[in-house]
Amino acid sequence: MPSLPWKAWYNTSRWRALRLRIFLRDLYTCQCGCCQMEANTSLLVCDHKRPHRGDERLFWDETNLQTLLKSCHDKAKQKAEQSSLHTRGVWH
Known part of the structure; x- marks a missing residue:
């Protein structure tokens, strides 16, 4: 499988800062429905x-993050995404 360039986005300072901004916005609380707060x-x-499947707009869109x-x-989440692979194609 060829290298997926978007995987490198997760290692950027931009992503790390965005990730922390989303945690703060969500008050470090899981948005799945369990509403558990986690400081770690x-x-x-x-x-x-x-x-996002490599779509840069979706990757960086704060409204698409939780x-x-x-x-x-x-x-x-992963179970749902993996079970739908056959209907939407491969992740690249």
Whole structure:
């Protein structure tokens, strides 16, 4: 599989600053419905509500971002996204 250039965006200072801005906006509270607050940002994910699939506008759009607990993201969100791969194609 070819390298996906957008993966490098996650390693930029711009992304790190945006991620923290989203956590602050959401008051470090999971937006999945569990409403659990978590001060340890290593246990949080800045999640794209609508998958960006390399679309730079969607990637950086603050209205497309939400705070999720890593455990909620890894369970529900990833399961839903992976189960729909056959209907929307590959992630690149």
